[in-house]
Amino acid sequence: MNIEKIRQDLPYYGNKIFLNSAGSSLSPHTVTKRVQAYLHQEELFGGYKLEDIQAKQIAAFYEQTATLLNCNxxxxxxxxxATDAYIKALSAIPFKNGDVIITSSNDYASNQIQFISLQQRHGVVVKRIASLSNGDIDMVHFQKLLSEETPVLVAITHIPTNSGLVQDVAAIGEICHQQGILYLVDACQSVGQIVVDVQKLKCDFLSATGRKFLRGPRGTGLLYVSDRVLQSTMAPLLIDGWGAKWTALYEFSMKPSAKRFETWERSYALMVGLTEAIRYANDIGIDLIEERNIELQNRLRHNLSSIAGVKVYDKGSRLGNLITFKKEGISLENLKTHLDDHEVYYSVSTLEWGLIDFKEKGVEWVIRFSPHYFNTLEEMDKVASILAAV
Ligand SMILES: Cc1ncc(COP(=O)(O)O)c(C=O)c1O
Structure with a gap:
């Protein structure tokens, strides 16, 4: 991996230490250029004409994403x-009173809210798989739930927003596949960070966002839909004239591809920007990106754990590049001011984003650092010295 070139593609990086790719990352310069150029061309040609002119570039979004996720x-x-993708997938499932959704205790807060909403409106029953004391999904409890219930859907977040945990979505996928259960994976924090191969996960739906580890523009996301779903009549509940065609007074026919999960309007400028970001990741190679990310997270976790008074809260047999911690005796306000003064970029995770996890850990908030491959090992050392000095 050519880190020098990758850093050159961040011409405005300056002296900051950017550790917020799990929030909204820094795009390579070519991504911003691509968006700007597209918008300029819209000024010249108007949106509809340009869509025709740029048809190949627009088609490249599907090809590059398919390469990244190993599908068609x-x-x-x-x-x-990611939420738009996720709710379209959820809306495609014809839930009835008493239908069971199995999820994890670490699933993303918005997903949990959506399940509760389905519970309140349609009488869906939500069951959560317990976590082991090391943070991993309790597979024995999962099997027990499956022996008691016949779930309509299993929905698991690959990497939760509130900790470094990487959940074993492939092991869950294998079981769902064997039992023919619909399987939805929230891969919002994993796509672009680590290898995500939908063939190995055996999922029916997988949602992700553009602005995080994929380094695309804000306002972009993607959904993978399996052949099994495409061959069925499943489609978003409230489908539009892009996903379907109005064929008779009370009939419509659906697009055969996953495009039936899209709506007609979008920002094509942002879409080609996301395409450029995905192409950038594909050109580097997601396996190399994952390797580099492991190196960075190991160094940073080790450094933080070595500072007196710092407690790292991440649990799990496999960890990712979301590193969460607190420093004893220092208020959130003082910690934030110190990091801001030193141009360190980060997020704060609060209780409502990881209700079960944070209650178990006995914390109301943690600071979250999320390095990505463009960061350097020197930055992992420097940020530790900054924290040691507070
Ligand atoms: C695990 C997870 N899922 C879903 C989302 C939602 O993503 P978006 O804001 O792009 O809808 C997030 C955002 O932080 C997330 O961390």
Whole structure:
């Protein structure tokens, strides 16, 4: 990996230490250029004409995403963010009173809210797989739930927002596949960070966002839809004239591809920007990106754990590049001021984003650092010295 070149593609990086790719990362310069150029061309040609002119570039979104996730381009839909992708997938499932959704205790807060909403409106029953004391999904409890219930859906977040845990979505996928259960993976924090191969995960749906580890523009996301779903009549509940065609007074026919999970309008400028970001990741190689990310997270976790008074809260047999911690005796306000003064970029995770996890850990907030491959090992050392000095 050519780190020098990768850093050159961040011409405005300056002296900051950017550790917020799990929030909204820094795009390579070519991504911003691509968006700007597209917008300029819209000024010249108008949006509809330009869409025709740029048809190949627009098609490249599906091809590049399919390469990244190891599937066919017909299985990919563009979305406005990860939540847009996720709720379209959820809305495609015809839930009835008493239907069971199995999820994890570490699933993303918005997903949990959506399940509760389905519970309140449609009488869906939500069951959560317990976590082991090391943070991993309790597979024995999962099997027990499956012996008691016949779930309509299993929905698991690959990497939760609130800790460094990487959940074993492939092991869950294998079981869902054997039992023919629909399987939805929230891969918002993993796509772009580590290898995500939908063939190995055996999922029916997988949602992700553009602005995080993929380094795309804000307001972009994507959805993978399996062949099994495409061959069925499943489609978003409230489908539009892009995903379907109005064929008779009370009938419509759906697009055969995952495009039936899209709506007609979108920002094509942002879409080609996301395409450029995915192409950038594919050109480097997601396996190399993952390797580099492991090196960075190991160094940073080790450094933080070595500072007196710092407690790292991440649990799990496999960890990712979301590193969460607190420093004893220092208020959140003082810690934030100190990091801001030293141009360190980070997020704060609060209780409502990881209700079960944070209650178990006995914390109301943690600082979250999320390095990505463009960061350097020197930065992992420097940020530790900055923290040691507070
Ligand atoms: C695990 C996880 N899922 C889903 C989302 C939602 O992503 P978006 O804001 O793009 O809809 C996030 C955002 O932080 C997330 O961390």
């Amino acid at each position: 381009s017909k299985n990919i839909a563009f979305a406005h963010d």
